[in-house]
Structure formats: structure tokens, C-alpha cells
Amino acid sequence: MDLVLPFPLPAWVLRIAVGLGLLRASALPQASGDVDRLVLARARRGDHRAFAQIVDHYDHRLRGLAYRLLGDRDRMDDVLQEAYVKAFRSMPRFKGDSALGTWLYRIVYNACIDDLRARKATVPLDDRLDVADPRPDPADVAIGRRDLAAALDALPPDQKAAVLLVDAYGLDYAEAAHALGVAAGTIGSRLSRARATLRTRLGPQR
Amino acid sequence: MTDQRDERLGAALRRLEVPDHGPDFHPRLMARLEQEAARHPGSPRRPRWTGPYMLTAVAAAVVVVALATTTILRGDGDLQPGPEPELITASVVRAKVAGALASLKTLQGEVTVECAIFTGTCSPTDDGGRTTMSSSFVTTAAGDERITGLGSTDDAAFSSVTRTYRQITSTGGGVQGQEITNVAAGPPDAFRRSVLRREVASVVRAFLTDSSDVPVTDTVEEGRDAWRLVTPVVVNKLAGPGGSGDQLEVVVDRQTGFPLRVTESLQGRFLQEIRLSNLVVDEPVDPSTFELAFPPGVRVFHQDVGFQRVTLDQAAAIVGYRPVLPTDLPAGFELTEVTAAAQGGQTGSEGMNPPAAGVVSVAYRRGFDQIVVSTRKTGDASPCGPRSAVSCWGDPMSSGEGETDVPEPFLVGGGALAGAQAELVVSARGTPHVWTVDDRLVVTVSGDATGDELRRLAESFAPR
Numbered sequence: 001m002d003l004v005l006p007f008p009l010p011a012w013v014l015r016i017a018v019g020l021g022l023l024r025a026s027a028l029p030q031a032s033g034d035v036d037r038l039v040l041a042r043a044r045r046g047d048h049r050a051f052a053q054i055v056d057h058y059d060h061r062l063r064g065l066a067y068r069l070l071g072d073r074d075r076m077d078d079v080l081q082e083a084y085v086k087a088f089r090s091m092p093r094f095k096g097d098s099a100l101g102t103w104l105y106r107i108v109y110n111a112c113i114d115d116l117r118a119r120k121a122t123v124p125l126d127d128r129l130d131v132a133d134p135r136p137d138p139a140d141v142a143i144g145r146r147d148l149a150a151a152l153d154a155l156p157p158d159q160k161a162a163v164l165l166v167d168a169y170g171l172d173y174a175e176a177a178h179a180l181g182v183a184a185g186t187i188g189s190r191l192s193r194a195r196a197t198l199r200t201r202l203g204p205q206r
Numbered sequence: 207m208t209d210q211r212d213e214r215l216g217a218a219l220r221r222l223e224v225p226d227h228g229p230d231f232h233p234r235l236m237a238r239l240e241q242e243a244a245r246h247p248g249s250p251r252r253p254r255w256t257g258p259y260m261l262t263a264v265a266a267a268v269v270v271v272a273l274a275t276t277t278i279l280r281g282d283g284d285l286q287p288g289p290e291p292e293l294i295t296a297s298v299v300r301a302k303v304a305g306a307l308a309s310l311k312t313l314q315g316e317v318t319v320e321c322a323i324f325t326g327t328c329s330p331t332d333d334g335g336r337t338t339m340s341s342s343f344v345t346t347a348a349g350d351e352r353i354t355g356l357g358s359t360d361d362a363a364f365s366s367v368t369r370t371y372r373q374i375t376s377t378g379g380g381v382q383g384q385e386i387t388n389v390a391a392g393p394p395d396a397f398r399r400s401v402l403r404r405e406v407a408s409v410v411r412a413f414l415t416d417s418s419d420v421p422v423t424d425t426v427e428e429g430r431d432a433w434r435l436v437t438p439v440v441v442n443k444l445a446g447p448g449g450s451g452d453q454l455e456v457v458v459d460r461q462t463g464f465p466l467r468v469t470e471s472l473q474g475r476f477l478q479e480i481r482l483s484n485l486v487v488d489e490p491v492d493p494s495t496f497e498l499a500f501p502p503g504v505r506v507f508h509q510d511v512g513f514q515r516v517t518l519d520q521a522a523a524i525v526g527y528r529p530v531l532p533t534d535l536p537a538g539f540e541l542t543e544v545t546a547a548a549q550g551g552q553t554g555s556e557g558m559n560p561p562a563a564g565v566v567s568v569a570y571r572r573g574f575d576q577i578v579v580s581t582r583k584t585g586d587a588s589p590c591g592p593r594s595a596v597s598c599w600g601d602p603m604s605s606g607e608g609e610t611d612v613p614e615p616f617l618v619g620g621g622a623l624a625g626a627q628a629e630l631v632v633s634a635r636g637t638p639h640v641w642t643v644d645d646r647l648v649v650t651v652s653g654d655a656t657g658d659e660l661r662r663l664a665e666s667f668a669p670r
Binding site: 046047048051052055059060063064067068073074076077080081084085088089106110113114117118148149152163164166167168169170181191195198 | 210211212213215216218219220222223224225227228231234235236238239240242243549552558561598
């Protein structure tokens with residue numbers, strides 16, 4: 001009998017658990033993430049109501065990603081409109097070699113970056129590696145939501161997306177790399193820089 | 207590398223406020239999704255055949271006419287019997303198709319599609335039965351299109367003069383309109399024009415190019431002596447079980463060269479069929495035919511793609527670099543359209559190429575034949591980073607992850623692109639094309655040309 005999980009776990013946790021023999025492989029998220037396969041199949045055949053169910057399932061996190069990248073609700077809505085329609089249009093070609101959620105993250109991230117570029121926002125994408133930062137971890141300090149939001153907003157979009165996808169939403173490096181269209185090593189460097197910047201900005205407020 | 211995660215930071219990030227959508231977000235999204243679904247191959251609502259998908263079917267059928275017609279119909283559309291050849295091969299048919307496409311000016315008629323699967327053209331009945339749908343069509347060598355559903359309110363038109371595509375679609379929620387303006391000269395920036403006749407013509411041309419050894423056999427179709435051409439095609443694995451064929455069959459009237467039907471099947475099982483009738487060739491067409499007016503009260507969705515029709519000098523000012531174009535064009539092709547945009551749409555499989563900037567899209571035409579050349583900046587700030595921008599690009603003309611295009615790599619041997627690694631793709635399910643990328647430009651050449659012609663085109667680029 002397969003273990004029924006009472007709460008969702010990040011995919012990497014499940015994979016480790018399967019690797020250790022604690023879970024059967026069937027407990028792993030399917031290619032569609034945890035969206036019902038029938039719903040996914042219907043969406044791929046062009047059922048817009050089925051696709052709306054998928055949107056409902058992922059919308060909160062996609063909304064979070066888009067809002068943190070764009071910083072404005074109206075822009076968030078406009079970009080997500082386009083991204084969701086594009087995703088629906090591309091559903092028949094969704095290959096399933098990544099989780100559905102990862103695929104959607106990538107579409108939304110690309111749409112946000114396009115929007116930022118169109119508005120001539122600065123989108124630095126420097127892949128330089130940072131050295132370890134000796135200052136305390138930002139999560140070890142008393143983080144006020146407003147402070148954290150402001151510090152997060154100050155990050156470049158690529159670092160912001162990396163820290164959201166990995167630290168907040170639980171993607172592993174490979175999944176985040178697929179979502180952002182970069183190498184897994186780049187995710188590591190972006191996380192390192194993002195966390196260092198957050199330490200700098202939040203550290204003095206301890 | 208270990209996937210280290212800062213769980214406490216993550217928890218704090220998850221507690222950050224995320225605003226809800228605006229009040230009109232969901233109604234607007236549902237309306238747009240419904241409109242998309244109306245054009246989607248697998249729409250679960252009533253079977254339909256409309257818009258670009260209808261154009262695709264018509265386009266395929268139109269080209270098959272040219273493919274098979276050895277005697278062109280004139281004026282009143284009566285069939286003019288031609289000489290009966292002693293022996294015909296697929297390569298002979300291909301040569302005749304080339305001549306027919308190159309000289310065709312206008313084509314009108316009716317097309318009927320019958321399908322048992324979701325094809326992108328029509329949908330089967332809810333219980334899986336076959337659906338049959340018909341439409342009238344008018345199309346010109348300049349690219350104009352008008353496709354009108356017979357027995358439905360569905361209608362679509364593209365005007366090459368205004369470069370505007372308009373469509374009226376009946377949905378479960380009523381009638382909706384769509385208008386796309388300032389479209390590019392052609393793929394890969396053609397947006398919803400990407401399904402227009404010329405590109406499907408290229409598919410058929412590719413089918414022929416790939417199939418020079420396909421046998422032509424004699425058969426009898428509805429009491430008439432006919433030729434039957436059968437060729438294997440690659441199954442689209444993402445179309446789902448039984449959703450894509452492994453064989454195309456073309457049946458051509460032996461006396462007139464008129465195509466009687468084109469059938470796609472999988473392991474001998476019927477999937478879809480296209481039949482043509484009432485064809486009229488090279489009859490003058492009123493330009494107003496391609497101006498579609500929206501009925502009062504219809505909700506219309508607008509999209510401005512942003513490509514301006516310009517001169518080459520003007521294009522340079524828009525894109526920030528001097529356009530480079532091929533000089534060794536196949537005989538008879540002439541430059542007919544230059545369009546440029548500071549920002550282009552997304553390209554590549556699943557649209558995952560970097561954002562396009564500085565796009566020049568140029569069309570060359572010869573009758574119904576078309577070759578499109580596009581150039582865009584490779585960019586230095588792609589998601590792959592400045593050091594790997596080139597590697598971030600995939601084939602802009604990719605037909606999707608479900609297809610199995612097998613590119614033929616080669617090194618460009620001359621011209622402005624000399625030394626660049628290029629890929630030639632000629633397959634039955636996509637537009638024949640060459641693409642290449644270096645640290646400056648991503649270049650595509652696509653359309654009605656053979657593999658050898660595409661190579662020569664790629665090796666003849668020069669600044670203009």
C-alpha cells in the first residue's frame with residue numbers, strides 16, 4: 001500500500017525518500033505535478049475549463065512570483081493573463097519531462113522578464129560567484145514582513161526568482177534551473193548572492 | 207552540488223503578502239481561454255472548424271491541388287483534360303507542382319474535411335464519431351485569405367494590403383471577434399498567420415522533397431482511374447495514442463490531374479481526410495473580399511504584433527543594424543515585403559527562446575511560392591547569461607517538442623554568415639528551413655525551397 005501524504009512535500013524530499021526506500025516511486029509527483037492526470041489530459045485537448053482548474057491550482061505561487069518580480073498588481077495581472085493564455089495554447093505540446101508547475105513557472109518567469117525588458121527595467125544577469133558571507137543568515141534575525149519585502153524587491157529579478165523558487169516554493173536546483181532557463185550551478189550562485197544581499201539589508205535591524 | 211535550501215527564509219518569504227487578482231481578471235481570462243479553445247484542436251465543445259485551423263486545412267488542400275494538378279483549371283472551373291502520361295513518378299509530380307505554384311494567381315473553391323480525431327483542423331463528435339465540415343475559400347498569390355464556414359457563422363480573413371487578420375468565431379457564449387494587426391512578413395514571427403497557406407504549402411513541398419522515391423500506383427476512385435501516392439510520415443508522439451498518423455495517401459484523378467482526396471491514417475485506421483470541389487483558378491477577386499467587418503455588438507480582441515512595413519533603410523533604423531539578406535535566390539523569386547520590429551514575439555519550441563529584439567522579416571514571392579528571411583539580435587543579456595547567449599537559442603522554427611524534426615548540421619561556406627554553424631530541417635510536418643546563430647544575429651530562411659536551395663541561400667547573405 002502506498003503512503004498517502006497528508007501534506008505536500010517538495011519533490012526533492014520525495015525523491016530522497018524514494019531513494020532511501022521510505023516511499024514508493026508512485027508517491028512521487030507525476031509529470032503533471034499534483035494535478036489530476038485526467039484534468040491535464042483534458043487541458044491538453046483544449047478544454048479551457050480543465051486548464052482553469054490547473055491555473056487555480058498553481059495561481060497563488062505564480063502570482064507570488066509575478067508580483068515579486070513586477071512589483072505592481074495591475075502589471076502582475078496583465079502579464080499573467082498573457083502567460084496563462086500562452087500556456088493554454090502550448091498545452092498540447094507540453095512534453096512532461098518536467099513538472100507541470102516547473103513548466104508554468106518558466107512561462108511566467110519569461111513573461112515577467114519580457115515585461116521588464118519592454119519597460120526598459122534593468123535586468124542584470126551576472127553569473128559571477130560570490131564568496132561565502134560571514135554575516136548571520138537573514139532568517140536568523142527578526143524579519144519584519146515589510147523589511148523582507150523591501151529587501152526582496154531590491155534584488156535583481158533573476159536572484160529574486162531563484163530565492164523564491166528554491167527557498168519559498170521548494171523547487172530543487174535542477175527544477176529551478178529548468179524554470180529559469182539556466183544551469184543548476186547558476187541557481188547556486190544566484191541564491192548565494194541573493195541571500196548575501198538580504199543579509200546585508202536585514203542584518204543591521206537585528 | 208547539494209540543493210541547500212534556507213527553510214526559515216523560505217517560510218518568511220511565503221508569509222509575504224501576495225495581492226489577489228483584480229476583479230476582472232478571472233472573467234477576462236476565461237473569455238480569452240474560451241476563445242483560444244474555440245480554435246484549439248481538442249475543443250470539447252461542439253465540433254468546429256474555423257479560423258487558423260480552418261486555414262490550415264484549406265491551405266493543405268489548396269497545395270494538394272497544385273501538387274496534383276497537371277492541368278490548370280481556368281475561368282469557369284470546368285475540368286480541362288490533359289494528356290495522359292505513360293508513366294508518372296512522385297518526382298515528376300513535384301516538378302509539375304512547382305510550376306503550378308509558381309504561376310498561380312488566385313484560387314477559389316470549397317473544401318471538405320472529415321475527421322475521426324482531434325486534428326487541429328476539426329474535432330470528432332462527442333462520442334468519437336466522424337465529423338464532416340465544409341467551407342468556401344478564396345486566396346491570392348499576394349497572401350490574401352478568406353475562409354467562410356458553410357452552414358456556420360465562422361469567418362476569417364487576412365488582407366495583404368492592411369496586413370490585418372480578422373476572425374469571427376461562434377462560441378458557447380456567443381460570437382467573438384479577433385483582430386491581429388501589423389503582422390510580420392512570415393515565420394517565425396507570423397503569430398497566427400503561421401498557419402497560412404504558404405507555410406502549409408511548404409509542408410507539402412517538404413513532403414514531396416522527402417519522397418522522391420515514393421511509388422505512384424494506379425487505382426480506381428469512385429469509378430475514375432486515378433493515381434495513388436502513399437508515403438510514411440513521422441508520428442507526432444505528443445498527439446496522444448492514435449492522435450497522429452503514420453501514413454499520408456493522395457489520390458489524383460488520372461485524366462485531369464485533379465486531387466480526389468488526401469487521407470491520413472495510422473496503421474491503416476482512418477484519422478482524417480480532405481476533399482476539394484468547385485475549384486476556380488486565376489479568376490479576378492474583388493479586394494473587398496478580404497475585408498471582414500465585425501457585426502455590431504461583437505466583443506473583439508485586438509492584438510498589435512508591431513511589425514511595420516518599411517524599406518530596408520527604414521528597417522535598419524528600427525532594429526539598429528544593417529539588414530543582411532541572401533543574394534542567390536531561386537529563379538523567379540522577387541523581394542515583395544520588408545517588415546521590421548524593435549521587439550519580436552517568442553520563438554522556438556514552446557516559445558522558450560530568449561526575447562527577440564531587432565527583428566527584420568523579409569518575404570520573397572514567386573506566384574504562390576514564398577521564402578521568408580528573418581534576422582534578430584542574438585542579444586547579450588539572455589537568461590543564459592552574456593557568455594552563453596548563443597547557446598541559449600534553439601531553432602526558431604521548431605515545430606514543437608512533440609515533433610521529431612531531425613536537423614542536418616552544416617558549416618556555412620560563404621557570404622556574410624560564413625563560418626557559422628547552421629542546421630537544415632526538411633521534414634513532412636514542418637516548413638523547410640535553415641537557421642543559424644552567432645554572437646550577433648539569429649537568422650532563419652524558410653519556405654518553398656529545396657534543401658539545396660536553402661543551403662545556397664544561407665551561403666549568399668550580404669549586407670543590404
